[in-house]
Amino acid sequence: MTSPATTASYETAVTDLLGLVAYGELTAFERLAADSALAPTLAGKVQVATMAAAEFDHFRKVHARLAELGADPTAAMEPFVGAIDAFHEQTRPTGWLESLVKAYIGDALTADFYREAARHLDGESRAVVRDVLEDMGHGAFVVEHVRAAIAADPKVGGRLALWGRRIMGEALSQAQQIAIRRPALAALLAGLLCAPDAEAGDEDGVGRMLMRLTESHGARMAALGLSA
Amino acid sequence: MTSPATTASYETAVTDLLGLVAYGELTAFERLAADSALAPTLAGKVQVATMAAAEFDHFRKVHARLAELGADPTAAMEPFVGAIDAFHEQTRPTGWLESLVKAYIGDALTADFYREAARHLDGESRAVVRDVLEDMGHGAFVVEHVRAAIAADPKVGGRLALWGRRIMGEALSQAQQIAIRRPALAALLAGLLCAPDAEAGDEDGVGRMLMRLTESHGARMAALGLSA
Numbered sequence: 001m002t003s004p005a006t007t008a009s010y011e012t013a014v015t016d017l018l019g020l021v022a023y024g025e026l027t028a029f030e031r032l033a034a035d036s037a038l039a040p041t042l043a044g045k046v047q048v049a050t051m052a053a054a055e056f057d058h059f060r061k062v063h064a065r066l067a068e069l070g071a072d073p074t075a076a077m078e079p080f081v082g083a084i085d086a087f088h089e090q091t092r093p094t095g096w097l098e099s100l101v102k103a104y105i106g107d108a109l110t111a112d113f114y115r116e117a118a119r120h121l122d123g124e125s126r127a128v129v130r131d132v133l134e135d136m137g138h139g140a141f142v143v144e145h146v147r148a149a150i151a152a153d154p155k156v157g158g159r160l161a162l163w164g165r166r167i168m169g170e171a172l173s174q175a176q177q178i179a180i181r182r183p184a185l186a187a188l189l190a191g192l193l194c195a196p197d198a199e200a201g202d203e204d205g206v207g208r209m210l211m212r213l214t215e216s217h218g219a220r221m222a223a224l225g226l227s228a
Numbered sequence: 229m230t231s232p233a234t235t236a237s238y239e240t241a242v243t244d245l246l247g248l249v250a251y252g253e254l255t256a257f258e259r260l261a262a263d264s265a266l267a268p269t270l271a272g273k274v275q276v277a278t279m280a281a282a283e284f285d286h287f288r289k290v291h292a293r294l295a296e297l298g299a300d301p302t303a304a305m306e307p308f309v310g311a312i313d314a315f316h317e318q319t320r321p322t323g324w325l326e327s328l329v330k331a332y333i334g335d336a337l338t339a340d341f342y343r344e345a346a347r348h349l350d351g352e353s354r355a356v357v358r359d360v361l362e363d364m365g366h367g368a369f370v371v372e373h374v375r376a377a378i379a380a381d382p383k384v385g386g387r388l389a390l391w392g393r394r395i396m397g398e399a400l401s402q403a404q405q406i407a408i409r410r411p412a413l414a415a416l417l418a419g420l421l422c423a424p425d426a427e428a429g430d431e432d433g434v435g436r437m438l439m440r441l442t443e444s445h446g447a448r449m450a451a452l453g454l455s456a
Contacts, residue, residue, distance in 0.1 A: 026277060032281065042251075042302045043310070049284060052261065056281040064276075074270045081270070085425075123255030189234060 010195060011069075013188035014125055017117055018066050019076030019127070020084075020185070025059035026077070026086050028052075028106060034070065035099035042094070044145075051103060051138040058132040065128040081183060083174040090170045091136065097149055101160050104142040105167050108220050111136045112213050120188050122195035146224045161226040168217050172210060179206050238423055239297075241416035242353055245345055246329075247292050247304030248406070248413070249357070253287035254305070254436075255312050256334060263327035272324070274372075279331060286360040293356045299415040307410060311402040318398045328386050329452065332370040333395050336448050338443050339364045349422035374452045379417055396445050400438060403419040407434050439445050 032052040039045035066073040092100035111133055118129040151159040179186040187193040190206045221227065260280040267273035294301040321327035339361055346357045378385040407414040415421040418434045449455065 026273065029281075030261050030264050030275060032274075033258050034265070036258050037262070042305055045254065045258070046302075049257060049287075053257075053281060053284040053288075056277060056284075059277075060281075074274075077270055 001024055005060065009184045010122075013184040013193055014121060014195070015066065016056070016067065016079065016182050017121070017186035017188060018062050018069075018071075019073070019116070020080045020126075021117075022059055022062040022066065022073060023077040023080045023084055023134075024064065025055045025132075028110075029059060031054040031088055032099075033131045035065075035093060035096075035103070036100050038093070038096045038158075040096055040150060041048075041083065046142050048099070048103065051059050051107070054135055058135065061128055061132055064180055065125060074168050083178050087170050087174045091167050097160060097165050100142045100145055101226075102167055103221065104139040104224070105164055105217065106171075107139040109135060109171060109213060109217060110169075112216050114219050116209050117189060117211070119196060119199045120191060123197050124216065125195075126140055126199070127199065134226055138202065141225060150225050156228060159223070164217075164221050166223075167228075170216065172214070175210060199210065235413070237270045237412045238350075241412040241421055242349060243294065243299045243304050244297070244299065244307065244351070244413035244425070245302070246290050246297075246353065246356075247306070248308045249313055249342070249360075250290040250294065251303060251305040252338065253283045253290065253360075255316060256338075257283040257287060259316055259430065260327075260331055263302050263321060263324075263331070265323045266321070266327050268300055268324055269323060275369050276327070276331065279335070282366050286363065287383070288361055289356055293353060297353075302330045308406065311406050315398050315402045317418055319395050325374065325384065325388060326391050329372045329391055329454075330341055330395055332367040332374075332452070333392055333445065334399075335364060335367040335443060337399060337445060339397075339443050344437050344440070345417060348422050349426060352429070353423075353435050355367055360370060371452060374411070374454075378453050385454060387447065392445075392449050392452075392454055396442065403438060416429075 028124065029052050032048060032055065036045045036048040036052065039048055062071045066076050091102060093102055112131050114133050114136075118126045119132070121129060150160070179189075184193065186206050189209060257280050260283065261275060264273045264276040264280065267276055291301045294304050319330060321330055330444065342357050342361050342364075346354045346361070349357060363430075378388070412421065414434050417437060
């Protein structure tokens with residue numbers, strides 16, 4: 001587990017993981033801040049902007065960890081620009097409710113992914129990811145908005161359920177692309193490649209991780225009053 | 229200066245001023261974060277996102293001060309939504325350079341305005357505004373980008389000079405609308421209405437303040453290599 005070759009691969013994998021997280025947070029910030037313009041009320045605008053600002057703060061922390069590891073943060077993010085930009089292009093909200101649902105699903109899915117990934121990381125990188133995790137959950141306000149909108153017009157529920165499936169489908173499809181193109185990262189997430197002080201060392205498979213993420217997604221859609 | 233009537237007007241004026249600043253920072257955050265999608269490079273995206281995040285931090289501080297004063301921050305912002313939204317609608321950048329120039333001009337103009345306004349405020353509100361001021365100037369990176377673009381294609385300079393004039397013209401026009409509709413705020417900025425512990429107590433006139441802001445704007449346009 002600690003041979004030079006494995007160490008080099010672990011370094012590649014952790015740089016990839018942090019680069020992916022950094023670019024994901026940066027674009028989440030950018031898209032969500034832009035979406036706050038769709039808010040029908042000032043209070044809603046402030047809630048969404050608060051969520052966006054938290055995402056920038058996460059970006060900053062992960063960016064700092066990359067620099068600490070001696071990586072070029074911009075170069076670390078580059079490999080993920082295509083997949084993440086494509087995800088956002090395919091899931092561009094056309095209104096306030098779609099934006100809220102995307103923010104809620106995206107935030108929760110990201111938190112699940114961070115929880116999965118953290119177990120395979122070295123202590124310091126794990127601490128950074130968990131620190132970010134603790135600051136998540138700013139999307140809880142979405143639940144009442146969405147449930148109220150469905151109560152007012154049940155047709156909204158059907159439309160948003162489709163929207164939620166589209167977001168999840170696009171996320172999974174881009175995740176698979178990334179796993180194919182970044183083998184070290186895929187190996188890390190599959191438990192094939194671990195930091196010497198990682199919490200989880202057992203092989204588990206990227207497919208099974210994605211399955212767990214999909215299950216949690218289903219539970220969350222139900223909480224919003226939507227069928228997954 | 230401390231009669232009950234004047235105190236009530238001062239309270240109205242300071243709530244107005246902080247509401248104006250809060251909504252201005254919130255929308256600056258929102259628009260700039262959205263514009264970071266226009267960045268041609270990842271490094272540029274990070275620079276603009278950093279500037280946007282700083283604006284959200286300013287919003288948070290001013291919002292907290294409003295709450296501390298017992299004002300409803302949302303109600304304090306409401307009167308300025310129309311003018312500030314109109315400003316942004318009229319100055320929607322069509323590309324990266326226009327976005328940079330707007331960010332730079334907007335940031336510097338706002339800083340000048342805060343400097344002017346702070347002098348008329350009570351000690352604690354003044355401290356909040358000065359605290360925000362100290363965190364400004366994240367737009368310095370814009371100068372080299374704009375100068376390089378003009379060096380590469382001198383026609384760009386003419387186009388951006390027009391753009392800068394449009395931004396300033398729109399800002400002045402909205403400022404005049406606000407001064408007409410919010411007499412207590414106008415009186416505060418004119419030095420007719422001051423906190424007992426304000427630094428400046430002399431009548432000065434809103435018109436003269438706007439003139440000073442316009443002069444500084446001209447100097448800044450020159451620094452960018454643009455005619456004002």
